[in-house]
Amino acid sequence: MTAKKAARLFAALSVALATLGLTANAEAQENKDKKIKIGVIFDLTGPLAGGGSELQYTGVKIMLDHYAKTGVEGYKVEAVYADAQSKPDIAINEAVRLLEQEKVDMVMGFFSSAQCVPVAARVDQMKKFMWITTCISSGVFDGKNYKYVFRPQASGSQYGMMTTDFIAQNSVAKFGKEPKDLRVAIIHEDGAYGVDVSKGNEAGAKAAGFNIVLKEGYAATAPDLSALVTKLKRAKPDVIFHTGYNPDITLLFRQAREQGLKFGAIVGHGAGYGVYEKLKEGLGADANYLFNTDPISIWLANQASMDKKLPPVIKMVGEEFDKAKPGVAIRSAHVGIGASNAFVFLDDVLPRAIKKYGGVDPDALRKAALDTDIPEGGTMLGFGVKFYGEGTQLAGQNERSFPVVLQYIDDKSYVVWPKSQMQRETVLPLPAGTTYSYK
Amino acid sequence: MQAFLDVFDIYFLEAVINGILLGGVLALLALGLNLIFGVIDVTWICYAELVMIGMYGMYYLVQYYHLPYWAAAPLVILLVALLGAALHFLVIAPLLTAPPINQLLATGGVLFILQSFATVAFGIDFRNLGIRLPVLALGDMNFSYARLLSFGAALIGMIGVYLFMTKTFTGTAIRAIAQDRQIMSLMGVDAKRIYLITSAIGGGLAGLAACLLVLQYDVHPFVGLSFGPVTFLICVLGGLGNFIGGFVAAFVFAEIISLGGLFSDLEWGYVLAFAFFIIMMFIRPAGLLARRS
Numbered sequence: 049m050t051a052k053k054a055a056r057l058f059a060a061l062s063v064a065l066a067t068l069g070l071t072a073n074a075e076a077q078e079n080k081d082k083k084i085k086i087g088v089i090f091d092l093t094g095p096l097a098g099g100g101s102e103l104q105y106t107g108v109k110i111m112l113d114h115y116a117k118t119g120v121e122g123y124k125v126e127a128v129y130a131d132a133q134s135k136p137d138i139a140i141n142e143a144v145r146l147l148e149q150e151k152v153d154m155v156m157g158f159f160s161s162a163q164c165v166p167v168a169a170r171v172d173q174m175k176k177f178m179w180i181t182t183c184i185s186s187g188v189f190d191g192k193n194y195k196y197v198f199r200p201q202a203s204g205s206q207y208g209m210m211t212t213d214f215i216a217q218n219s220v221a222k223f224g225k226e227p228k229d230l231r232v233a234i235i236h237e238d239g240a241y242g243v244d245v246s247k248g249n250e251a252g253a254k255a256a257g258f259n260i261v262l263k264e265g266y267a268a269t270a271p272d273l274s275a276l277v278t279k280l281k282r283a284k285p286d287v288i289f290h291t292g293y294n295p296d297i298t299l300l301f302r303q304a305r306e307q308g309l310k311f312g313a314i315v316g317h318g319a320g321y322g323v324y325e326k327l328k329e330g331l332g333a334d335a336n337y338l339f340n341t342d343p344i345s346i347w348l349a350n351q352a353s354m355d356k357k358l359p360p361v362i363k364m365v366g367e368e369f370d371k372a373k374p375g376v377a378i379r380s381a382h383v384g385i386g387a388s389n390a391f392v393f394l395d396d397v398l399p400r401a402i403k404k405y406g407g408v409d410p411d412a413l414r415k416a417a418l419d420t421d422i423p424e425g426g427t428m429l430g431f432g433v434k435f436y437g438e439g440t441q442l443a444g445q446n447e448r449s450f451p452v453v454l455q456y457i458d459d460k461s462y463v464v465w466p467k468s469q470m471q472r473e474t475v476l477p478l479p480a481g482t483t484y485s486y487k
Numbered sequence: 488m489q490a491f492l493d494v495f496d497i498y499f500l501e502a503v504i505n506g507i508l509l510g511g512v513l514a515l516l517a518l519g520l521n522l523i524f525g526v527i528d529v530t531w532i533c534y535a536e537l538v539m540i541g542m543y544g545m546y547y548l549v550q551y552y553h554l555p556y557w558a559a560a561p562l563v564i565l566l567v568a569l570l571g572a573a574l575h576f577l578v579i580a581p582l583l584t585a586p587p588i589n590q591l592l593a594t595g596g597v598l599f600i601l602q603s604f605a606t607v608a609f610g611i612d613f614r615n616l617g618i619r620l621p622v623l624a625l626g627d628m629n630f631s632y633a634r635l636l637s638f639g640a641a642l643i644g645m646i647g648v649y650l651f652m653t654k655t656f657t658g659t660a661i662r663a664i665a666q667d668r669q670i671m672s673l674m675g676v677d678a679k680r681i682y683l684i685t686s687a688i689g690g691g692l693a694g695l696a697a698c699l700l701v702l703q704y705d706v707h708p709f710v711g712l713s714f715g716p717v718t719f720l721i722c723v724l725g726g727l728g729n730f731i732g733g734f735v736a737a738f739v740f741a742e743i744i745s746l747g748g749l750f751s752d753l754e755w756g757y758v759l760a761f762a763f764f765i766i767m768m769f770i771r772p773a774g775l776l777a778r779r780s
Binding site: 265306326 | 496498501502505508509512603606611612613614615617619622624627629630631633634703704705707708709710712713714717741744745746747748749752753754756757
């Protein structure tokens, strides 16, 4: 071999090695760069923050922090958080900012239905992926046929109908009245959330044959609800179905006490009713025996009938929550809802998008979400997940979700409906001697 | 006819009285804002946020430092009075000769600063004073002592401000300066001092409102949003700077809300009240009790 040939061979080998090295480096770099950037939007300031949004954020953050350590199928998980400030316009702007400027791959979260409705429309229009963990208005999906928006959470009308079913099934046994003789009032804050739940209440009340004596909305920021209380006194309802946030719930109860309103039961629907600590602080002993319809608290759910991988996750969420907010008497269901619904995405949808559909672009995520088929007991909230498919009335909504009726009794929270989940017999109507009892 | 008469039941009477009591709350809020506008000619957009700070003051003094309510209240009134004086000294005084829009924007900026400050300092949680006053029961009607207190305070506050303004030298100087800012300075009145006193009194009235509102509402950084716009409307409806006009407007506004809400949806009560405001702005743009020029 001449020196010239040897030099050529050496040069060729060098080029080959360099190419291999470069390829290996590129692959390493590519693996290193593989990540999903998730924009998370909740209300961290403004009236909704204390009404449950910040707790939902905490639940989602616990889960995202956990996956930031482990990653998903070789992808890093990076979260970018934004504050919607309890305002729909800010929520829209923040969603667009995160998607266009922060270049997030998707958006997640959203507490208020008033924000969900316009943000979902905007995000779907941009052909970006949106995973709603919290807001419940059916109006987000009803007839919209979105392709990129998904929600594992139960819908508002399901909330409304669950409570009326609960009362209807207990009407004779607890009130001694046929449903047609039971006087019910439906009151709600007048945003997308309250209106949607009240529609479910009304549909359920009509189906049960209740005598609806009052149905009325009000602004959650109204400084006075005394006229509403006076009307409730005049209507004399046995049961009040109420959907509200937090300041208005406390105001309603305070003015109801001051004006001497009496009733057999009041059933709330999530949001402010899901934050027992605040109810207790605002209402004192009157918070006892209140009902709240919400997805089950993950700490109350029957872990024996759950997928075996879930109890350790529930334990982890509880421990992280206790670290974040020590000394809380009842861990709010809000935290569990946020954590569980984020977990469904990170544990089920995202791995499938990466493995089966090759990445985290909106179409891969959409296809993976549409493939979701989790049976009942497969989530921390007890329900399963399967989304209504494209072209259906509620495309993107989880068809297997359901809320439960909880009752706060002596600083503890119990599932009292449906029967399959029941943890104790309900106290209904309010016991004699309590502030609002009409006995 | 009977159906018409049936409307005038005990609940109607309760709604009328509740309207009057709500009017007391709104009148109390409007009093300080009116005083400041009447004298200094600047609208404190952030007035309700001063009330919010006062409510937090009450909460912490009573809940954390375990002061009795009656001992905490004067401290809070003093605190918010000082805050009012500081607001004037730091923000308003440098802008006294600036265009009104600049003054509005400046106090609007203070509104956001106070909200953000409260969010950072006190957190987003709703706080409750935990004091539950008894209820006055008259037959089937029940009334809140907290609201009766507000009503009484508004009445006494208005009479007090009126007497102060008409019977004292400082009050006379305040009225004189309200009439002609430039001339009074030429006559030896220390306008800066008068403005500072007026701001402190306005702040003190916000503190008084805070002491009473904290008995009826939860405290949170955005509680001012529930009252700020309505208070401002009432001041305009009564005639900015006109105490009696503001007082009357508060009750008119509250009765429309209360009775409108009783006879229709609660939201319609507010719609009617705002519609009334708009109509009155056409008919009497200078306020309900303004003299026709």
